[in-house]
Amino acid sequence: MRKILVISLFTLSFGILSAQSPIDSLKDVAMSVEGEQKVKALNELFRAYQEADPVTALGYTREALNLATEIGDKKGMAASYNNLGVSYRQQGAIDKALEYYINSLKIYEELDNKEGIATLKNNIANIYSIKKDFGLAVSYLEQSYALFTQLQDKKKIVGSMNNLGNLNSDLQLFEKAMRYYSEAYQLSQQEGMKFADPLTNLGNIYFKQGNYQRAVEFYNKALDIEKENNNKLGMLSILTNIGATYTKAQMPKPALEYLKEAEKLAEELQAFSYLPNILRSHADILYQQGKSKEAYETILKYDSLREKIYGEESTKKIAQMELVLTFAEKERELQLLQKEGKIQTLELRNTRLFIVMIILGGLMLIGGFNLYFMSNKKKLL
Template sequence: MKFQIVKAIVLNLSLLIILSASSSGFISAQDDVLEGVKPSSLEALAKVLERPDDSVKVVTLKLLCWENRNSDPDKAIEYGQMAVSLANALNLKMELSDSYNRLGIAYRNKGRYAQALECYFNGLEISRTHGFDKHLAFQYNNLADLYNRLGLYNRAVEFGKRAMEYAQKVNDDYTLAYIYNILGTIYKNKNELDSALTCFRHSLALRQKIGYNQGIATSHLNIGSIELLKEQYSSSMQSIQTAIDLYSPKNDLQGIAIAYYYKGQLYNKLGKYNSAILCFEKSLMSNESFKNLTVSRDCHNGLAYAYAQMRLYEKAYNHSSQATEINDSISLSQYVERLTQLTEALKYEETLNLQKEREKALAERLDFQRNIIKLYIAIIILLALIIGLIIYFYIKRARDIRLLQAQRDEINMLNSTKDRFFSILAHDLKNQLTSIVTIAQMVKDKSLAIGDDELIELSRRLYALGFATNDLLENVLSWIKSQGKQVVARKSNIDLKEFIDRVTLTQKPAAEIKSVAINNRVEPGISIYSDADMLSTVIRNLISNAIKFSSPGGRVDVFALQKGNQVEISVTDYGVGMPKETFLIQLNR
């Protein structure tokens, strides 16, 4: 029993020592691993998770999330989620804000940007509500990082400077160092290399001051990348190697992967291709657990270049193909991520605009008594203008009536044309948009139940239908211009079979929904001289109607018959049909 009591006292004492040693700089450090927490200390922290739920356990979970974010992001996410849940349950607002920040960084390192963004905004809202200036510096810096990743560099600089103001306000060197690092990255992306180098050196000085070896490694690596761009190869090699030497004891695989990539690039510049190949391969090996597609793509490009210079063209081709394949994957994922991130950024901007409007309304209420006199004067002037306009329009009315009488017939004709246009537009867009909504609903309902291949196929069909709808709008716009005598028909020779194939492709998604087959039975070699856009509108409407009135599982056939100098085109469906009287009415409309 005594032994258990002594063991518990020792464990709690060790925990207090660990927390006190690390808490001074933990809250605001971001990209750099917290110093002084060794693997044995992490094991001691993990044992604390067995204790009852309290604030000490929340801090422990944050530490574990932070320490694992670069070596094991999956485990970091698990600890971060536990910290957020416990801090929320205990109503610890400051710890909750900080837990959201750290969980967001773990998500970012894993490449899950949408979840990271949600964490950033949750933390920002809590910090703004409760006035946590140190956390606000952290969170505005995360927003600067986000805009930098989106390529919106001017806004990124704006958020970075706002983060700098809060960090200077609380005199926090840890966060200041990280903000300088982010600003340097932004300036590097803007190709302002001198400004970038200045920021990276400020960051390095602060990190050396506070003794952050991991941060020092990052700053050396960033400085080395700028020196590489400025062709200062000797100093660049020294900076990059210093970063590798500092990353290695910490087993920071992400930092090591990036450092060896830059070292490989440097060897390529120096013509030492065998050394470059070794560096790129080490980078790919370190990147294996993170699956950072950008690093993988750039390494394969570097390997392709090195092998090409060594005239090992087959290997160069293989690595170039892998880089292209990865780049295609990056393009698709970045497109989806950008949409998500831009939506979240827009929500934040709308919140700021709403706050500004509220402040403006408050100022207007304070100035109401002074402005009321100006309002009365404005009303009197306005009434005088209205009376003057009434007199003017009364005199002018008789002359306008005569002019309007002459224009009435022309207006009636234009209204008739307008009605025809809206009728055609509504008819064309109804089927297209219905198909888009139907496929989108299928993607929504089945995304959790179907395989990736089927989901990709539905997404492809949705994209194809959206593209076809855009093409339809372009054709309708051209038709409108032709009705307004803004353009004339542009006739050209048209291969009818190929033309019908293109038109039926736009109707294929709607036909697939009803399982209706569209058959192009036009014989090869038939051509006509006509305006392609106008002809496309006519045939597309006929096919759309045929699909609409076809029974499920039916078919629609398109025929063309050469009759002397003319071609007769027919669209045949096998649906319910219509009485002759109805057909004659429709024909005469």
């Protein structure tokens, strides 16, 4: 599986982070600030949890979106929409991801926020690339790259170069793709960034070319970086790739070891979009071992799971997670109202009284209509 740069927004420096872990400090910030600062903290918590715990990350950015909408924080809304797009893309629901990305882009264009515009055009380009609409993918990615260059954002320039390499790889322009990946990795090294994606993608090209030894070499270098970064999604992608590489090289023992580790991690992260590739490699191993029946049954599981993940099931799954989060939010709102005391109680009583009066008035109108109708009916008889 290739690696793309999907950008989340709001990398913050609050100036009050202590000796606690960064995540604990961010939680303290989110509890202690209000308004736009709270939105920023919640979106930064999304970024902190995005790769290690995607479900928790989704909860934070949902909370950020609700608060940003309530207070009219457009920049916060745009960042939250982008982050929701990231969550959907990770689950394989790419059409829903695209919808959120477009909503975010519209807001950033209203705000004339060049960083936001560049970020969203990058992420939209990734979706079109996945959908094999390379014309739109190239257009959006070139616009994004130009804006990041104008802003002199080295980290995101590295990501854009990596994604340009992906596009050229999709178009079978492997030499050009490898130049982009190499330049991206060299720039990341110069800037002191631990960025594994270009190495993973170089491994992918060697894999496509059948040079499995070189592919594994680059994958292992990338895996070391992702372990150092504690990027579990990155580790999952590379473990899957190494398993597939050993499968193609007809080395079933190491292949199964990596695939089992990848499957366990996919379940832990609920990153189910990785499971079809793992199953496909399992099927290939079974076929190599002469177990044709088991291989066929595994392929059927692969087809079924792929349909569920890339069809409606993925969107339903996230919708269910969002529903649980919504109920939790409503419960917190109810608890807050209960704490606020007599004013809310009085307002609730007045509301109930108003509703009762409307119902009584309606019953009286219905009663009057019935009397009039019965009276006219008797005259007709």
